[in-house]
Amino acid sequence: MKKITLCLILLVGTSYSINAQKINLGKAAGIVSNGAKALTFTNGDAIKLSKESVDWMDKNNPVAGPKDPYTVRLNKLFGKHKSQDGLNLNYKVYKVKDINAFACADGSVRVFSSLMDIMTDNELLAVIGHEIGHVKNQDTKDAMKSAYMKAAALDAASSASSTVAALNDSQVGKMANAFLDASHSKKQESEADTYSYDFMKANKYDVVGAYTAFKKLALLSQGSTQTGFEKMFNSHPDSEKRAQAIKKRAEKDGLWKDPGTVSLPASKLTK
Secondary structure (H helix, E strand, O other): OOOOOOOEOOEOOOOOEEOOEEOOOOOHHHOOOHHHHHOOOOHHHHHHHHHHHHHHHHHHOOEOOOOOHHHHHHHHHHHHHOEEOOEEOEEEEEOOOOOOEEEOOOOEEEEEHHHHHHOOHHHHHHHHHHHHHHHHOOOHHHHHHHHHHHHOOOOOOOOOOOOOOOOOHHHHHHHHHHHHOOOOOHHHHHHHHHHHHHHHHHOOOOOHHHHHHHHHHHHHOOOOOOOOOOOOOOOOOOHHHHHHHHHHHHHHOOOOOOOOOOOOOOOOOOO
């Protein structure tokens, strides 16, 4: 079984690797070469390439089966949100030890089993709401464009074409790496946090779950040896500050309920 560690969207791990070749591409927003500006990259291109990337990842990583307890739990929580806010979404669980979740422009949402192990149902709802926010806000377009150009080796000398070309399997794998190695801006993360809160509130879920989810991420980012979780990228807002922002809004809306001390569970959570 291949070890995978993904870093994107809400949580942060180490760099993703394929066949022992580390690909570290930095922030998506800043790696587009001047020569590739001629490339006309549409939302449709982002959706198409996202699907290719996710299909590749699904084939190359352990995916929980339809009767797996992780899949059963995820379907119970999010099955009714497959059509959410005008989006057609699909969910799967990657059975890996890394703590993460990500979303793509085509509506694919992937949740890692180790994230599910430490999050309650309400916390998972908040996480998925955040991921849906990234899709709705089209945050993945720039990341996918940068990933495509890296996979296709486009630079100032080779980017004369203004259209997206087909990639072979090896290039799709590189594109998936590059996409997962990207990160969103603080503004995009904050907007996705807002979307998550609104998602929770509109569906009458306990918004305090968003607060406790960020409190747990704050604990993880302090270098917990229990999970091997690494510190957040500089582009990500501080988890404690994000938790406090949720609390402030919940108090204003009259939805705040003090959860008490938030700690990481000693064993896997089933709800």
